Amino acid sequence: MITLLQYLMTLVVLQISLNAFIVAFTPPSSSIRLAVLPLIVICVYQVLPKCMEATGKVIWAALLGAHSISFLFQYIDTALLSKWSAEVGGPTAGRAIETVHDQRVPMATWDGLRFGYRAAVSTRNLGTPFEVSGIPQFSSKDPSYVPSKAAFLRQKAVHLLSCYLVLDILTFASQPDQNQVLYNKSRISTANPNNRSVEQLTIRSASTLGFWVSLFCIIQAYMGSMAFLSVALGFSQVESWRPGFGPISEAYTVRRFWGTFWHMYQKQKMSSPASFITNDLLHLPKGTSASRYTHLFITFFISGLIHALTDLAEGLAWQDSGSIRFFCTQAIGILVEDAIQTIFCRALPGKEASQYRRLSESLGYVWVFVFMVWSTPIWIYPSLYENRGEEKDLIVPYSIVGRIYEALDASQT
Structure with a gap:
């Protein structure tokens, strides 16, 4: 029988998966993206009140709840506002639609899904043109340095x-x-x-x-x-x-x-x-x-x-x-x-x-x-x-x- 903690973690995984599939397989302007938002909200609504009961620890309840909330806002950003697209390889919002169409590259199902999951969980987009600004390097003296x-x-x-x-x-x-x-x-x-x-x-x-x-x-x-x-x-x-x-x-x-x-x-x-x-x-x-x-x-x-x-x-x-x-x-x-x-x-x-x-x-x-x-x-x-x-x-x-x-x-x- 599934435990409460397993149920809540399944809901969090569902949030990630919905984000990944939407980014991977729907056009940036698809109405499906907005239609899925209530499902993400329902997951968060189900998770938050039960975190303490499921984990029994304040620190783990906070982490579980924070992840669920974070993935909600991740969806709002990647799927609705920045409008990430697997075919374009990044966000499409604010770019001319003809430019977006010109850069569309058909992706295999697995490649598109892998891109979708990266978009759904990546918080800083390191090493991409869309990297979040202000992230420190491994060395302030040598920005190119990467440890073994x-x-x-x-x-x-x-x-x-x-x-x-x-x-x-x-x-x-x-x-x-x-x-x-x-x-x-x-x-x-x-x-x-x-x-x-x-x-x-x-x-x-x-x-x-x-x-x-x-x-x-x-x-x-x-x-x-x-x-x-x-x-x-x-x-x-x-x-x-x-x-x-x-x-x-x-x-x-x-x-x-x-x-x-x-x-x-x-x-x-x-x-x-x-x-x-x-x-x-x-x-x-x-x-x-x-x-x-x-x-x-x-x-x-x-x-x-x-x-x-x-x-x-x-x-x-x-x-x-x-x-x-x-x-x-x-x-x-x-x-x-x-x-x-x-x-x-x-x-x-x-x-x-x-x-x-x-x-x-x-x-x-x-x-x-x-x-x-x-x-x-x-x-x-x-x-x-x-x-x-x-x-x-x-x-x-x-x-x-x-x-x-x-x-x-x-x-x-």
């Missing part, structure tokens, strides 16, 4: 072990029995004078830093494990797994935090609907401030929506999720810093501004840290509040640090 298979696998193994240990240490050092006191709703806003004490600001800073380090390690470990297995088993080449994150040294503005340092796995599926709404529905002229900032706000809103739906998969009530507010706040932060930078550049044009570059970057790191400490709790506190340190809340399945601590404690007694 052995070197790549060793590097990923080290990264996986490092991430596991960091997550283990953070979990071991936490105090889940205090979460309902430390992270209740009254602690979110700094407008409350009680939340501006040294103690509360320290807790706020530590929890924010711990969250971002944890999230970074989770994503690195998850994507790194897939990269390791895929390359080790020969399913893909090393070139297909360039780094997910840029250098943290580049995150001296909120814009650069999201656009240069943070991962780009979701960028295209958020940017594509934002471009459609900004340019095709609102008809805002490209290149204008109105167009750029409208696109920015919609992109972050979609990101917030994706994360809010992931919160539902974790078992968090919709009204308790602060994801949308958090991500929209990031757009406001970018708007503010853009305005400040514009004023600064006008006050100190040319060479004078370059003399203060190092100082401005140093102040930028402080600004980003303070902004994140101020804005992040509205996103993370509701989830931390629900964390009781129970089996379902644990990130690592086996605590190496915990066993070492127990062994040392036993030896001393």
Whole structure:
């Protein structure tokens, strides 16, 4: 008898397969593409409420739900907005129809289906003319460098072990029995004078830093494990797994935090609907401030929506999720810093501004840290509040640090 988890995973696979078949075997303008969208939505509707029940773990429920949501937005992008076509070998939206027809190359059924599956699951389109911008190279000094298979696998193994240990240490050092006191709703806003004490600001800073380090390690470990297995088993080449994150040294503005340092796995599926709404529905002229900032706000809103739906998969009530507010706040932060930078550049044009570059970057790191400490709790506190340190809340399945601590404690007694 099929289990609930198998049923939900089958629905996620169905989402991928529908996307693959549609991209492979229907014309870009086919009405079938829009007709299939409700089926994808139904799959997501079935998956999200049952993720916790099926997995029994918050982290796995979040991953399962996030994948289902992600494949919905992947379908919206590839099948409906960018209108990917196997015969053209990529997106057709925005290109002259005669050009599309001229470049159509009949594909064998298997080749078309293989292309469709790549379009359905690829998040960054590495090595194609449609590669997502801003993805770091293996080496910043030599963009052409690609590590050998052995070197790549060793590097990923080290990264996986490092991430596991960091997550283990953070979990071991936490105090889940205090979460309902430390992270209740009254602690979110700094407008409350009680939340501006040294103690509360320290807790706020530590929890924010711990969250971002944890999230970074989770994503690195998850994507790194897939990269390791895929390359080790020969399913893909090393070139297909360039780094997910840029250098943290580049995150001296909120814009650069999201656009240069943070991962780009979701960028295209958020940017594509934002471009459609900004340019095709609102008809805002490209290149204008109105167009750029409208696109920015919609992109972050979609990101917030994706994360809010992931919160539902974790078992968090919709009204308790602060994801949308958090991500929209990031757009406001970018708007503010853009305005400040514009004023600064006008006050100190040319060479004078370059003399203060190092100082401005140093102040930028402080600004980003303070902004994140101020804005992040509205996103993370509701989830931390629900964390009781129970089996379902644990990130690592086996605590190496915990066993070492127990062994040392036993030896001393």
